[in-house]
Amino acid sequence: MRRYLVFGVCLSLLSCVHDTVREERLFEQTTRRTSEEEPVEVSALPWRVCLDPGHGGEASGAVAPSNGLRESDVNLSVALKTAELLQEHGIEVVLTRTTDAALVPDNPGADLSGRASFPEKHNAHLFVSIHHNADIVKGSEKNDLEVYCAFRDVGPSLELGQCILNALKSSLKRSSADASLLLPGNYKVLRECRVPAVLVEASYMTSAANASVLATPKGIQDEAEGIAKGILNYVELSPPRFLGGKVESSTSYREWVVSADFSSAFPLDAKTIRAELDGVDLN
Numbered sequence: 001m002r003r004y005l006v007f008g009v010c011l012s013l014l015s016c017v018h019d020t021v022r023e024e025r026l027f028e029q030t031t032r033r034t035s036e037e038e039p040v041e042v043s044a045l046p047w048r049v050c051l052d053p054g055h056g057g058e059a060s061g062a063v064a065p066s067n068g069l070r071e072s073d074v075n076l077s078v079a080l081k082t083a084e085l086l087q088e089h090g091i092e093v094v095l096t097r098t099t100d101a102a103l104v105p106d107n108p109g110a111d112l113s114g115r116a117s118f119p120e121k122h123n124a125h126l127f128v129s130i131h132h133n134a135d136i137v138k139g140s141e142k143n144d145l146e147v148y149c150a151f152r153d154v155g156p157s158l159e160l161g162q163c164i165l166n167a168l169k170s171s172l173k174r175s176s177a178d179a180s181l182l183l184p185g186n187y188k189v190l191r192e193c194r195v196p197a198v199l200v201e202a203s204y205m206t207s208a209a210n211a212s213v214l215a216t217p218k219g220i221q222d223e224a225e226g227i228a229k230g231i232l233n234y235v236e237l238s239p240p241r242f243l244g245g246k247v248e249s250s251t252s253y254r255e256w257v258v259s260a261d262f263s264s265a266f267p268l269d270a271k272t273i274r275a276e277l278d279g280v281d282l283n
Helices: 019-024 071-088 108-121 156-172 208-214 217-236
Strands: 002-005 031-033 039-041 048-053 092-095 126-133 145-150 180-185 197-204 241-249 255-263
Touching: 048 071, 048 108, 071 092, 071 126, 071 217, 108 126, 126 156, 126 217, 145 156, 156 180, 156 197, 156 217, 197 208, 197 217, 208 217
Parallel strands: 002 255, 048 092, 048 126, 126 197, 145 180
Antiparallel strands: 031 039, 145 197, 241 255
16 A cells, blocks of 8 residues: 655755845745635734743742742743734734643643643644753853754754844843853753744853843843744744645545645745655655
């Protein structure tokens, strides 16, 4: 029996560092029919972003030694402000939590899996998990900016990570002594997520100077602006989005075809499409 399955698109889009793409509009917006009767403008399709404020409830995450500030509280404040900024630009937002509560209390593994599956359940196109780091060295003032993209995803997750990293670098105006890193992440929330996903560690709770900043509205605002701007920069690239799919069979039921439909302002290159059957790469 022959079976065909096409379900994933792994595109290496233009990097956000290439500002000329946005400034010169090298690629015109196109339209794509989702049915025979209804043409839909790609630019008019709503984007939905899932923001994940890490930790919550009994899982407070890192705690700032200098002022007792809890990571879970900072994560939530930054996520709520980021959601507000995105909504002002017409982006739909869903959050894995909006209060100081774990998604799945008393079960860390299920909690992380629930966060990873949250965007797919809520039809979100992107997943951004918001965290703040800690250094094991006592008294450390390390305050690096780290953005982790989904491990082995050299397409959308990498591009999203680049966009957020660049925007945060600009928004936070960090000292040259602090590193700004884009790294592959094998975290459970990234590994199990089925949409482009990144985990952001915008700053360190263990830096006394940074903890004092995070305790202020401006500190929260600066991080939220960077994350929101990075997401908006990625959306402005008009990467493909999954619209739907269907399964068809021949009259003899000896052949099944699974097809997927994507919206895209870019002409899709068949060489960038990855096909899998039962977890086996068909390319």
